[in-house]
């Protein structure tokens with residue numbers, strides 16, 4: 342690999358940059374995949390008794406597209422790159438890939454909730470991987486993680502309104518996990534979604 346200053350700086354702090362890049366590329370593809378699948382979900386919900394969920398999904402979908410665009414520059418700063426094609430990767434992306442062709446709110450909610458949960462876990466891992474070592478990536482991952490937790494909370498709230506059985510973490514558990522990760526590290530400006 343050609344010399345890359347961004348990579349060397351982070352490597353000097355003890356980060357396994359190849360592992361970090363794999364995780365960042367995987368996240369970028371996951372965000373793109375979520376955008377794609379949320380587009381499908383949104384279409385499935387048209388005309389169905391799912392206007393409230395459709396509005397949430399529309400916002401989540403836009404945020405995930407934004408997350409993709411936030412991640413890409415960091416991948417290249419670290420000397421990484423996105424794959425030439427994403428056909429296979431898009432087919433292997435997390436919970437949303439099992440989206441039924443036709444679905445109502447009770448069957449869609451657990452799927453989108455699981456997808457949000459997967460995202461929170463993935464960004465938690467990224468925060469752990471970079472805490473104290475790569476301030477830029479840490480703050481990026483933390484900012485996106487905050488959005489993903491919000492997505493999770495919004496889907497959980499919908500579940501709480503009786504669309505399906507409650508499952509997964511409670512909001513209190515989620516807030517606790519935020520406290521465990523810690524605050525953003527100051528002095529690097531990361532645009533919030």
Ligand code: ZN
Nearest residue numbers: 372404405408
């Ligand atoms: Zn996202």
